[in-house]
Amino acid sequence: MNTAITKNGLHAQAIRTAFGKTTVLHDVSLAVAPGETLVLFGPSGSGKTVLLRAIAGLDPNATGHVTIAGRDVTTAGPEGRSIGVAFQNFALYPHMSARENIASPLRARKLPEREIDEKVSAIAKLLKIDHVLAQQPRALSNGQKQRTALARALVGSPKILLMDDPLRNVDAKLRYEMRMELPRLLRRANAAAVYVTQDYREAMALGDRIAVLIDGHIVQLDDPERVYAAPASVAVARLFGDPPLNLVPCRPTLANDGLHVSVFGLDLTLSMAGALAGREAMLGLRPDSIAIFADPQPGAVAATIAAVTPLHGKVVLLLRTQAGDEILASQVGRAPETGSTIWFRPETDTALLYDTETGLLAGEARTATEEAA
Structure with a gap:
């Protein structure tokens, strides 16, 4: 394993999750370096969200080990993992304004008010939602909600950033724009990022590497060009390409x-x-x-x-x-x-x-x- 990843990034090893007698993840391992975006790609039901929840410390059924910046956080809760999470269902606090939603992880760390305002304003401007900061989630469009959730995940400069299909619910134009914008934002954050998607084009556009997850197994892990040019199996080949191979x-x-x-x-x-x-x-x-x-x-x-x-x-x-x-x-x-x-x-x-x-x-x-x- 790359020692730079072990010291500074994310390493999940032998992650296994079962619900009753059904095993969802079969000893899945992956490593992500700081500044790298690993796209977790696969069909619906393959275990992508379950893996993110295990990495985030949100799945009590998960076994295995999670190391962040050289520290074993396997037994730590979500608050002890320095992780930013953006889910596709937004998960915004409905009683808070967009500004307060974005500021919430900074307030949890008890940062000075002036520093909170500066960080929130900077990330909101970057994501082009600075004009809606005073509004509550119900007044926001889906695209604005998604960017608010993404801003909240990014604002605290987390060491690990987990994104669960965050562009799935936004309109096509904004999704296209964000596919171009996100790589720059993620490089600037310098976090070890794991991005979930079912869209192979999105995987190709955003990933430094792609991990293909099928039936709870990572069946191929490589750079996007390699995964597209040489799918490791027929199952992978059928997922990459429109029209298919x-x-x-x-x-x-x-x-x-x-x-x-x-x-x-x-x-x-x-x-x-x-x-x-x-x-x-x-x-x-x-x-x-x-x-x-x-x-x-x-x-x-x-x-x-x-x-x-x-x-x-x-x-x-x-x-x-x-x-x-x-x-x-x-x-x-x-x-x-x-x-x-x-x-x-x-x-x-x-x-x-x-x-x-x-x-x-x-x-x-x-x-x-x-x-x-």
Whole structure:
């Protein structure tokens, strides 16, 4: 484990939580350095909020160890952990103004009134809510409530900052703006930050690293580019990308010039090791790595456009071959008409190969547990 993280950041080790006979977290470990944002990403029900509550000292059922800045706080309550928390449900005190909500952690520390006013004003200006400080939560918009909760979490300069999907309830425009603004705010706070989201785009935009949590296990922990380019399992691959990764059944064979797969009637050569040669596998192809042609081309397959869907400045095409195989492709520009014939060719430079039996990426040697330790 990185000694800088141990001395100055957050280290959660072997966190386990069960409700009755159901285990929600299975010995989860992670470490976050000061100034780093670790995004905890996963589907609903995977245990993300439960893990945050365990780190914050809010879950009496949790076992394991939590160390903050080199101090074991496993037995300490939330007030003894120097943690700032922002939840998606805002959790603002309804009888207090926005100013008093933000000031509440500073008052708990009995700071001088002048210092409290200065800190509250500074963070409110930074988050562009200084004009609503006198209002109570019921008079605030969802975006203003969220920024008030975030200001309250940040104002005390906590060593650890936990954010539970804080942008989920704000409108799309503000969410986009905050995705750009938050990284700067978090770097300025220099806290070890854990940010929960179910949105892979948000995870990519905000995370220095991403921990993918599925069914109470961290199944991949890496930088955003790596998680997107090489999902460690089929389960992760299905969560990253819109449209999602194409997964095409195949049985690779090894030849002198490399690993070969036969899909859509094409023989493709892959630039990867032959670990899965002769085994049932799935070829992973990103929709944007499917080249589209209006006319026949060498090495291209004819297909009918079964459906066209506009998406984020692109069009997504559902292609169906004469053999009945289907594949998703995406392209920028005007969409061909549904029912028309086009030709496509998979580009193999970014192709992935998964073991059908285990669901794991070929050649994936490191485990998430090893990376987190």
